[in-house]
Amino acid sequence: MGSLTPDFRKSVSTMAPSPAPFLTPRPERRRPDSRGSDWNYNRSDKDKEMNVQVLLRCRPLTDDEQRLNMPSAITCNDSKREVTVSQTVGSKHVDRVFTFDKVFGPKSQQRSIYDQAISPIVAEVLEGFNCTVFAYGQTGTGKTYTMEGGMRNKSGDLPIEAGIIPRAVRQIFDTLEAQNADYSMKVTFSELYNEEITDLLAPEDQLKSTEDRSKKPISLMEDGKGLVVVRGLEEEMVYSADEIYSLLERVMQKVDKFRELYLTEQDEKLNIKSELKDCKRNLETTHKLLEDLKDKYKMALSTLKEKEALISKLQNSENSLINCAKQLQVNLQDASQDISTLFGKIDRKDKLEKENQSILLAFEVQLGKSLKDLHEIIKSSVSQQERQLRCVEEYITTFLANKYKSNEAMEAKVKKLLEIYTTESLDMKKVTYALKTKASSDLDEITSVMSAQTIAVENFFQNAALESKEVLSDIQNSLNEQKRMLAFSAQQHTEGLNKSLVSAQVISSAAINISNDLHRRASELMTLLEQSHAEKSLRLQNFEQMFKEEASREEKLAMDQIAAILSTLTSKRTDMVYKASRCFEESNTEESKKLLQELSNMQNLLSSEVRDLSEYAEKVKDHYMEETFSSAERVVAMENSLVECAENVERSGRQWQNAQLGTTHLAKNNLHDITSVMQTKIIETHGMHDYLASVSSCMDAEVDSHVNDLMMATNESLALDKGHSKEINTITLASLDQLNSMRVNHGECISHISNRSEQCIHKEYLVEQKTNVTPKKRATAVPSLESIEAMRTPVHDLNSKTKLKLDSADNKIMQDQHRNPFQDVNGVI
Ligand SMILES: Nc1ncnc2c1ncn2[C@@H]1O[C@H](COP(=O)(O)OP(=O)(O)OP(=O)(O)O)[C@@H](O)[C@H]1O
Numbered sequence: 001m002g003s004l005t006p007d008f009r010k011s012v013s014t015m016a017p018s019p020a021p022f023l024t025p026r027p028e029r030r031r032p033d034s035r036g037s038d039w040n041y042n043r044s045d046k047d048k049e050m051n052v053q054v055l056l057r058c059r060p061l062t063d064d065e066q067r068l069n070m071p072s073a074i075t076c077n078d079s080k081r082e083v084t085v086s087q088t089v090g091s092k093h094v095d096r097v098f099t100f101d102k103v104f105g106p107k108s109q110q111r112s113i114y115d116q117a118i119s120p121i122v123a124e125v126l127e128g129f130n131c132t133v134f135a136y137g138q139t140g141t142g143k144t145y146t147m148e149g150g151m152r153n154k155s156g157d158l159p160i161e162a163g164i165i166p167r168a169v170r171q172i173f174d175t176l177e178a179q180n181a182d183y184s185m186k187v188t189f190s191e192l193y194n195e196e197i198t199d200l201l202a203p204e205d206q207l208k209s210t211e212d213r214s215k216k217p218i219s220l221m222e223d224g225k226g227l228v229v230v231r232g233l234e235e236e237m238v239y240s241a242d243e244i245y246s247l248l249e250r251v252m253q254k255v256d257k258f259r260e261l262y263l264t265e266q267d268e269k270l271n272i273k274s275e276l277k278d279c280k281r282n283l284e285t286t287h288k289l290l291e292d293l294k295d296k297y298k299m300a301l302s303t304l305k306e307k308e309a310l311i312s313k314l315q316n317s318e319n320s321l322i323n324c325a326k327q328l329q330v331n332l333q334d335a336s337q338d339i340s341t342l343f344g345k346i347d348r349k350d351k352l353e354k355e356n357q358s359i360l361l362a363f364e365v366q367l368g369k370s371l372k373d374l375h376e377i378i379k380s381s382v383s384q385q386e387r388q389l390r391c392v393e394e395y396i397t398t399f400l401a402n403k404y405k406s407n408e409a410m411e412a413k414v415k416k417l418l419e420i421y422t423t424e425s426l427d428m429k430k431v432t433y434a435l436k437t438k439a440s441s442d443l444d445e446i447t448s449v450m451s452a453q454t455i456a457v458e459n460f461f462q463n464a465a466l467e468s469k470e471v472l473s474d475i476q477n478s479l480n481e482q483k484r485m486l487a488f489s490a491q492q493h494t495e496g497l498n499k500s501l502v503s504a505q506v507i508s509s510a511a512i513n514i515s516n517d518l519h520r521r522a523s524e525l526m527t528l529l530e531q532s533h534a535e536k537s538l539r540l541q542n543f544e545q546m547f548k549e550e551a552s553r554e555e556k557l558a559m560d561q562i563a564a565i566l567s568t569l570t571s572k573r574t575d576m577v578y579k580a581s582r583c584f585e586e587s588n589t590e591e592s593k594k595l596l597q598e599l600s601n602m603q604n605l606l607s608s609e610v611r612d613l614s615e616y617a618e619k620v621k622d623h624y625m626e627e628t629f630s631s632a633e634r635v636v637a638m639e640n641s642l643v644e645c646a647e648n649v650e651r652s653g654r655q656w657q658n659a660q661l662g663t664t665h666l667a668k669n670n671l672h673d674i675t676s677v678m679q680t681k682i683i684e685t686h687g688m689h690d691y692l693a694s695v696s697s698c699m700d701a702e703v704d705s706h707v708n709d710l711m712m713a714t715n716e717s718l719a720l721d722k723g724h725s726k727e728i729n730t731i732t733l734a735s736l737d738q739l740n741s742m743r744v745n746h747g748e749c750i751s752h753i754s755n756r757s758e759q760c761i762h763k764e765y766l767v768e769q770k771t772n773v774t775p776k777k778r779a780t781a782v783p784s785l786e787s788i789e790a791m792r793t794p795v796h797d798l799n800s801k802t803k804l805k806l807d808s809a810d811n812k813i814m815q816d817q818h819r820n821p822f823q824d825v826n827g828v829i
Pocket residue numbers: 015058059060062106137138139140141142143144145146
């Protein structure tokens with residue numbers, strides 16, 4: 001029987017409407033032949049065609065729902081097997097109709113549902129079929145009620161509200177008992193709840209917690225025949241329906257307990273989860289706080305460090321400022337001393353300058369007179385020199401004219417020489433350029449020839465290599481193709497032959513069977529026909545014989561009384577018998593005809609079968625021929641490709657030979673070409689070289705003659721220059737004497753002036769004489785070190801006026817130190 005599991009408990013009829021019709025066609029029946037004709041006596045023919053049936057049960061409104069006046073959501077039409085769902089979409093009222101295999105309205109009773117829908121299924125189970133009934137629907141729609149209902153009365157009978165499970169149990173045991181069957185029954189109880197399978201027959205302690213339950217794992221598996229089995233469930237032997245009921249009651253209690261346990265476990269899990277979440281959240285916030293604290297601590301540390309650095313910087317700057325102030329104080333003291341000395345010096349200088357002014361005036365008068373004398377002397381000397389220089393100028397003009405003439409002649413000669421030289425050099429350049437271009441073009445030609453040859457060789461080799469590669473890859477591909485084709489053809493050939501062999505075997509065996517069968521049946525029919533014919537004729541003969549005997553006996557007995565009537569009667573009866581025998585014979589012949597017709601039909605059938613068979617044999621033959629042809633074609637293709645391959649190989653060999661010949665030919669040609677080009681170029685270069693040598697010797701001779709001419713002209717010019725230089729020397733000597741006398745006069749004047757100025761400056765004019773008088777020291781307000789320390793003020797707080805004064809005094813001292821005595825006055829001189 002099918003396993004009565006807790007799933008079964010909640011797994012029978014549908015309680016809620018489904019959105020689509022459920023008239024599921026039955027694609028196949030699993031054991032149609034093995035069942036008797038009455039195996040599903042309770043089920044309609046249509047039901048028998050269904051593997052899966054969907055039934056809908058609609059429960060009535062509960063008392064609470066009625067009290068609350070809740071409207072019914074669906075309307076059932078049991079006869080039409082339809083359910084109408086009323087919906088209001090917006091302001092529209094929409095009715096949606098769904099069709100099921102069976103529909104049970106709110107008034108339908110447990111018993112009628114069981115009898116109509118479940119009882120046939122249980123009967124199938126008892127015949128050895130696997131069947132499942134399960135309930136599906138929303139919570140509170142009546143699944144438990146439909147599956148379980150009430151289990152049993154106190155008297156042990158089934159109550160009216162007993163559901164599918166107790167009724168199925170009862171039917172199973174009643175049937176088995178009625179059959180006096182020898183049976184044993186095992187039950188398993190399991191529950192699939194929240195995707196977890198629980199063995200409800202397992203010992204109590206295993207149900208307590210998830211950990212205990214997981215000690216004995218239960219798994220869903222396929223048994224290899226497409227059925228799902230639950231492995232690891234406890235099995236219990238049962239011998240009566242009551243045992244199952246009490247087991248069910250026990251299990252239900254367990255289920256309730258387990259439910260409670262499960263719910264508490266779930267609650268605990270949820271609590272732990274929420275606590276964990278809280279902990280996590282707390283941890284996260286603490287972590288964040290810690291992070292914030294860390295950041296703040298870092299910031300505080302950095303600001304503290306910055307402040308410390310600032311304080312130390314400030315202290316350093318303050319110390320340096322105080323040092324500066326101290327230094328300034330010392331400087332100020334020195335400066336005040338210097339200023340007092342400087343003021344004394346300035347007073348002395350003012351006095352001296354007043355005295356010197358009168359001396360300077362006298363010196364000015366004296367100096368003016370001396371300078372006038374000097375001017376006169378220089379004037380006379382200059383005029384004399386001018387005259388002498390004019391003489392020199394005239395002489396130089398004549399000299400220059402002569403020189404110009406000789407220069408012109410020389411220039412003309414040099415120009416001529418230059419022209420000749422330029423033309424010659426141009427010729428030379430042209431020749432050289434021609435030579436150069438020729439040589440370069442030759443070189444280019446040689447290079448291009450060489451490179452062309454090299455490229456040709458390289459190209460040739462590359463082409464040869466590519467071709468050889470192509471040929472080799474062609475060979476390889478073709479060989480691969482051959483291999484593939486060979487394998488494919490062999491496989492196809494074998495497959496085709498196998499297929500044709502198998503099908504021919506099958507067909508021939510089927511045909512042989514059919515023909516044998518037909519022959520057997522025909523012969524049976526013939527013998528039957530003959531037997532029946534013989535039997536019938538025998539019976540007829542017997543009947544006729546019997547009738548004749550009876551008729552003669554009766555005739556003899558009633559001959560006297562009713563001779564006339566009897567004779568008529570006998571004739572009538574004879575007629576009747578004759579007619580009857582005719583009729584019988586006719587029917588017999590009719591039957592024979594029919595049988596013969598049947599026989600001929602059978603023979604026709606046989607002949608058509610034979611024809612079909614021969615056709616099939618022809619087809620097989622054709623197929624075989626096709627296969628043979630195709631294989632022959634493949635063989636030919638293979639041979640062709642092999643020939644192609646061989647040709648390719650031969651071609652590649654020829655190509656390689658060509659490549660070799662080409663290489664040797666190319667090498668020979670190349671060498672010959674290069675040698676010939678080189679020889680011609682060498683001869684041309686020799687000719688050019690000879691020409692260049694002749695041109696250069698001509699040019700050398702011409703240049704030599706012109707250079708000789710030039711040398712002679714230069715010598716003449718030199719002789720002329722010598723005469724002129726003698727004359728210039730004498731004139732120069734005279735002017736030198738005059739200049740000497742002037743220099744002597746001028747020197748005397750100068751010495752006179754210098755004597756005078758020396759007398760003025762060193763004897764009459766007194767400068768920088770030491771007074772040996774200590775300058776008056778004026779009181780300057782210099783701050784003490786203590787006051788500086790006490791104030792600790794920055795440098796810019798010092799008296800800016802004092803600083804400015806000091807700066808200006810310093811500048812003045814610096815200027816005075818670098819000034820020469822009477823610089824302004826001496827600068828005029
Ligand atoms: N056909 C019916 N006639 C009378 N009462 C019914 C019928 N079907 C269900 N009820 C009542 O409706 C209520 C809910 O039914 P039931 O407990 O069987 O629903 P359920 O689908 O098993 O719910 P759950 O999925 O929550 O277990 C029960 O009180 C049951 O007695």
